[in-house]
Amino acid sequence: GAVVSQHPSWVICKSGTSVKIECRSLDFQATTMFWYRQFPKQSLMLMATSNEGSKATYEQGVEKDKFLINHASLTLSTLTVTSAHPEDSSFYICSASPTGWKEKLFFGSGTQLSVL
Amino acid sequence: DAKTTQPTSMDCAEGRAANLPCNHSTISGNEYVYWYRQIHSQGPQYIIHGLKNNETNEMASLIITEDRKSSTLILPHATLRDTAVYYCIVRTGTASKLTFGTGTRLQVTL
Numbered sequence: 001g002a003v004v005s006q007h008p009s010w011v012i013c014k015s016g017t018s019v020k021i022e023c024r025s026l027d028f029q030a031t032t033m034f035w036y037r038q039f040p041k042q043s044l045m046l047m048a049t050s051n052e053g054s055k056a057t058y059e060q061g062v063e064k065d066k067f068l069i070n071h072a073s074l075t076l077s078t079l080t081v082t083s084a085h086p087e088d089s090s091f092y093i094c095s096a097s098p099t100g101w102k103e104k105l106f107f108g109s110g111t112q113l114s115v116l
Numbered sequence: 117d118a119k120t121t122q123p124t125s126m127d128c129a130e131g132r133a134a135n136l137p138c139n140h141s142t143i144s145g146n147e148y149v150y151w152y153r154q155i156h157s158q159g160p161q162y163i164i165h166g167l168k169n170n171e172t173n174e175m176a177s178l179i180i181t182e183d184r185k186s187s188t189l190i191l192p193h194a195t196l197r198d199t200a201v202y203y204c205i206v207r208t209g210t211a212s213k214l215t216f217g218t219g220t221r222l223q224v225t226l
Contacts, residue, residue, distance in 0.1 A: 004159075006159070034213055034214075036216075043203075043216045043217060043218050043219060044154075044160070044216040045216075046213055046214075046215065049213060091157070093159045093160070095159070095160075095214070104162055104165075105162070105214055106162065107152075107159035107160045107161070107162075108159050109158055109159045110157070110158060110159045112157070
């Protein structure tokens, strides 16, 4: 199956700093990528849809100025958590579908963010 | 996308078949049934999907009722590595995003 690589796997940062998470489609091109967040023992919640070459679409209640998304190429999307606070500590997961093959959505391995 | 209802948790003995039910009574004619699973602290893994016919692949079988209001994911010979949360999701074929419900936590035991 198609591979989605996410980096880093885990990150610890101080409160007030910014953290960037990368999501790459390794063997396919993805016009659209998705960012999810998951708190312990809860389901995945969609944060935003990342579109190559255009602005991301954020779900209701997600602050676009806090969670900056950039999708500069067909194989890379980044999520930057700006001015992180302890309540932003969570498991962040990206996903992507091969362009022209929207039936399947593949997921990265996730990034565990801990803000101290 | 239509909502789904799944049992919160299930147990299965190793080597036995695991049958995970899903109710999607409000499914539309153009919506597919997808199954993903998430092993602890990992990203979700695609298992199988179908529209109205039963489907089988190397991982599992998907049985969809004739009225399409419910389906069952079958893991024919469950192993300890199949312990995970299993999500049943309905989604149109052209839609992009997946909306996750609470899923079923399957515990495979010796």
